[in-house]
Amino acid sequence: MQGTLPILYSFRRCPYAMRARLALAISGQACELREVVLKAKPAELLSASAKASVPVLVLPNGKVIDQSLDIMRWALQLNDPAQWLPAELEQAAQVEAFIDDCETTFKHHLDRYKYPNRYAGADALQHRTAAAAWLKQMAQQLSPEGWLFGPAASLADMATAPFVRQFAQTDSLWFEQQDWPALQAWLNRIVSSALFVSVMHNYPVWDSGTIGPIFSGPVFPPPLTF
Numbered sequence: 001m002q003g004t005l006p007i008l009y010s011f012r013r014c015p016y017a018m019r020a021r022l023a024l025a026i027s028g029q030a031c032e033l034r035e036v037v038l039k040a041k042p043a044e045l046l047s048a049s050a051k052a053s054v055p056v057l058v059l060p061n062g063k064v065i066d067q068s069l070d071i072m073r074w075a076l077q078l079n080d081p082a083q084w085l086p087a088e089l090e091q092a093a094q095v096e097a098f099i100d101d102c103e104t105t106f107k108h109h110l111d112r113y114k115y116p117n118r119y120a121g122a123d124a125l126q127h128r129t130a131a132a133a134w135l136k137q138m139a140q141q142l143s144p145e146g147w148l149f150g151p152a153a154s155l156a157d158m159a160t161a162p163f164v165r166q167f168a169q170t171d172s173l174w175f176e177q178q179d180w181p182a183l184q185a186w187l188n189r190i191v192s193s194a195l196f197v198s199v200m201h202n203y204p205v206w207d208s209g210t211i212g213p214i215f216s217g218p219v220f221p222p223p224l225t226f
C-alpha cells in the first residue's frame with residue numbers, strides 16, 4: 001500500500017542505489033526504504049518497474065523513477081542545500097558527459113576487474129590498468145579544493161564516488177599503495193563523511209507486504225557546504 005512517503009527500493013551495496021540515497025539524504029527527503037535481494041526481487045518492485053534494477057523510487061502519486069541519476073535530480077530539484085546541481089547549462093553538460101563516461105568507460109573496466117569470471121576472456125589486471133588510467137585523468141581534473149567541478153562537491157563527485165569506492169575496495173591494499181594522493185583524499189573525504197556513512201546504514205531485507213523503515217539523512221547544521 002502506498003503511504004505519504006516515496007518508496008525507495010534499494011540494495012545497500014549497489015553504487016547506483018548509493019548515489020540515489022546520497023541525493024535523497026542531502027535533500028532531506030525521507031522515504032520508506034525497501035531493501036531488496038537482487039536474486040529474489042519482490043513482486044512489488046517487479047510491478048513498479050519491469051526493468052527491475054535498483055534503485056527504484058515510487059512517488060506517493062504513483063509516478064515511478066527507475067534511473068538513479070533521475071532520482072538524484074528529482075531529490076535535488078526539491079531541495080539542493082549543498083548546491084550539487086550545476087548552476088549553468090554549460091557546466092551541466094560537462095557534468096553529464098563526465099558521469100556518462102564514468103558509467104561507460106570506467107564501469108566497463110571496473111566490472112571486468114572486479115568480476116573477471118563473469119566476462120569471457122576478461123583479464124582482471126588489464127582492466128585494472130585501464131580503469132587506473134581513467135582515474136589518473138579524473139584526478140587531474142580535481143580543483144585545488146579537491147572536487148571535480150569547482151571549489152565544492154557537485155553531482156559529478158557524488159554520482160561517481162560509489163563506483164570509485166568499489167574499485168578501491170576490490171584490492172584496497174593495492175589502491176592505497178598507488179601514488180594518487182589527491183584522488184585518494186577525494187574518495188576518503190566522501191566516504192568518511194557523515195552523509196555517506198548515514199546512507200550505508202544496514203537495513204534488514206524488506207518483507208513483502210510490510211512497511212519498511214524510514215530512510216532519511218542526518219540533520220546538518222547550516223551552513224551546509226558538503
Ligand SMILES: N[C@@H](CCC(=O)N[C@@H](CS)C(=O)NCC(=O)O)C(=O)O
Binds near residue numbers: 011014016017066068
Ligand atoms: N541505469 C540504472 C542501473 C541500475 C543497476 O544496474 N543496478 C543493479 C544493481 S547495482 C541492478 O539492479 N541490477 C539488476 C540485477 O542484478 O538483477 C540506474 O542508474 O539506476
